Amino acid sequence: MQMIIFAIKNDWGVLSPILICSLFTVAVFIERWRFYRSNRRDIVEVIQVLQNELHRGNLAGAARCCNDVGGLLGEVAQMGVRTLAEQKGDFERQFDITTNLATRRLERYLPVLGTIATISPYLGLFGTVVRILLTFGEMAQAGGGAAGGAPQIMAGIGSALIATAFGLGVAITAVAMNNYFHTVVARWEEDFQLLKLLFLSQADRRPGTAAQQGSAPQMPQQQAARPRQSSEI
Secondary structure (H helix, E strand, C coil): CHHHHHHHHHCHHHHHHHHHHHHHHHHHHHHHHHHHHHCCCCHHHHHHHHHHHHHCCCHHHHHHHHHHHCHHHHHHHHHHHHHHHHCHHHHHHHHHHHHHHHHHHHCCCHHHHHHHHHHHHHHHHHHHHHHHHHHHHHHHHHCCCHHHHHHHHHHHHHHHHHHHHHHHHHHHHHHHHHHHHHHHHHHHHHHHHHHHHHHHHHHHHHHHHHHHHHHCCHHHHHHHHHHHHHHHC
16 A cells, blocks of 8 residues: 555556546446447347338338437337438448448547557556666665665566556456447447348338239230231231
8 A cells, every 4th residue: 555655645646547547448338338228229129110111111201210219229120211302223332321320429439448558558668667667766876785675676666567557457447348239339230130021021022012013014014015016917
């Protein structure tokens, strides 16, 4: 405990960057956790409702269901319904743009955690090196002998290692949070893919039905054209 107090009093300059990194880590964790929690929805229920409305061809009802769902998933689903109604032929490309923009919102601030996880150990090592150099410098100025210098060296090294431990602790925490949040983002991306498959099945079904209905009236015209050719001959 005395070494920690000594490090805070004497090495606050090299410990401050690590402290700032720890504050950023906590801030990003709170912000991302609240964002994911507020936008969390049950994809199974959403797909069941959308599938029923789309199967009946009720795009307006599907849009209302997406609005009722709310959150990020509801926004993406609503954009999918709108794209299906307005740009059905280019649906896949437009929906990919929508999901990529949503993924960017999900990954917001996560690079901060990755950066902190990378630089925190180096900041701790830098603080350790600085403290050891200062300890040897103080010993050189004091001109202490071997008997009096050994305790001072050990105290200085012990205080110096606090910076390394602090940096490693912040880095480990940042890595754990970053990996967890990327797992959450991956689950969201899977939900977006499920919505995409649902909309694509609907987009493929509707043009096929229209093509079959459009090809039926052409048969009597072809049959009527054949007798005219035979009569001319």
